[in-house]
Amino acid sequence: MKKSVLILITSIILVGVSIYTVSTYISSPSENNTSAEGAGNSITSQSNSNNESTKPIGINPSVTKTKAIDFTLKDLDGNEVSLSSLKGKKVFLNFWATWCPPCKAEMPEIEKLYQETKDSDLVILAVDIGENLNTVKPFIDENKYNFKVLLDSDQSVATQYGISSIPTSYFIDTDGNIISKHVGGMNIEQMKAYIKTLDK
Structure with a gap:
């Protein structure tokens, strides 16, 4: 029983991390954006x-x-x-x-x-x-x-x-x-x- 609960908790954590990673990637700015990104970017x-x-x-x-x-x-x-x-x-x-x-x-x-x-x-x-x-x-x-x-x-x-x-x-x-x-x-x-x- 304890093993099942542990597997369930681990699965929930992994799914949460996956969702966060995907949403972070999608919200990152596109390379094709033509607006100015401001000073300080390394070329x-x-x-x-x-x-x-x-x-x-x-x-x-x-x-x-x-x-x-x-x-x-x-x-x-x-x-x-x-x-x-x-x-x-x-x-x-x-x-x-x-x-x-x-x-x-x-x-x-x-x-x-x-x-x-x-x-x-x-x-x-x-x-x-x-x-x-x-x-x-x-x-x-x-x-x-x-x-x-x-x-x-x-x-x-x-x-x-x-x-x-x-x-x-x-x-x-x-x-x-x-x-x-x-x-x-x-x-x-x-x-x-x-x-x-x-x-x-």
Whole structure:
């Protein structure tokens, strides 16, 4: 009898722990949330195989558009670039750093995309997080990348966009609305699939 009661009590405890664990997991914030998470998040690199096929988010028409936060940053030549000045163009906004392996693996794919789309209405902005000109410029020059690179040395823009892992990319339509977001590295086909979500 005592053994039966002990088994019953143990079962009740296990069920309770299971319910708590599941409810905690479900209530945790989604990685695809585009709202700012605030300062203090450690930025980590997120690996995603360049051969992996993932379905772009944002294709579902029920997805609510989010206005992209405007910012002004300097490029590698010291020229200021504002997101708001690109209204009327599609924007592929990529957050990265030179120390991030999946970012570096993704860069040749971004360059391929740039070469294919440089005469179109697509603008690629690669925002380096937390590094200075002396670190970023040699990396870009050495690899002969031609897309626009901006410096977010104090991570203020990354904080506004809630960036907690890199690479993270946003796809912004001609009205300045974020349509899709991707966390992790991509290949050119995935990038093109996201860009298609910007067509009206």
